[in-house]
Amino acid sequence: MGIISDYASTMKEQLRLFSAFPLPTSLQLGDYGTMDGKVWTRVGNLRDLRTPIDVTPIPPHGAGHYEFSSNGVSATKVKAGVSINVEGFVTVKPSLLLEFSNDFGVYFAATACTWTTIKNLNEVGAELMRRSKLKESDADYWHHGAYRVVTGLVESANTTLILSNKRGAKMLLSAKADIPYIDMADVDVALDVDLQRNIYFKLVTDTGSMTPLFQLHHVNNSLLPWEPLSFDLTKARPSSDFVFTAVE
Secondary structure, eight states: OOHHHHHHHHHHHHHSSEEOSSSSOOOOTTEEEEEETTEEEEEEEGGGSSSOOOOOBOOOEEEEEEEEEOTTEEEEEEOTTOOEEETTEEEOSOEEEEEEOSSSEEEEEEEEEEEEEBTTHHHHHHHHHHHHTSOTTSTTOOOTTTEEEEEEEEEESEEEEEEEOSTTOEEEEEESSOOSSOOTTOTTOOEEEEEEESEEEEEEEEOSOEEEEEEEEEEEOOSSOEEOSSSOGGGOEEOOOOEEEEOO
16 A cells, blocks of 8 residues: 555544545535545535535534554654754754654644534435435436545644654654643644654644544445345345445
8 A cells, every 4th residue: 555545544543533635634524525445535515516515514612632653653752951862963952753663654643623523414414315316317416436525524723744654764853942841732832853764744733724634424325235025135136225324
């Protein structure tokens, strides 16, 4: 798998949410797109369809924090005044040293995170299921086999994402401000990159509002692929039932 696929699969497995890439990205509830493995690609929004579908958001709530290192990633925090020497670079600032011992690694941190979902989710799902049963020649036909809809969003106020695709990669980050230690849950944390080696992608303490994580739903008729009429499977027939369910 490619590094973006590895990233998406790792984040879904560990955080149970899908991940946007590249960052910064700002998604909206009702965005829909296609899936390739765990990688989702935006196509449009339900509000912009030929016959729009209303999407009513629940106001953002909560104030959570995510900090995650994948297998083989060491994240070492050093307090102010303690000397650290990384490949000849010496600093006594509060530091965060990331070391990657596998061919793929991710370090992710997001703070002041809020969560929002679709208030009228049942109505949206019912309309998409109705459109899924239209003829494909109908302009309002919903391509349920292809599209996945954003139904939940994590919005973050300070985000860091580091990806490596080489064993032995390193990154040394230090605090810009005069603080005693680095707290990635602090919405005001700001870091400089002092040293990096074999880093594929970096976004460091970006304070722009973005949506790094999200939930998806889709219209699915594969949960009941056959509707048995009796215990004689030769008399079974394809099921026409649709459900609107979360994408796993």
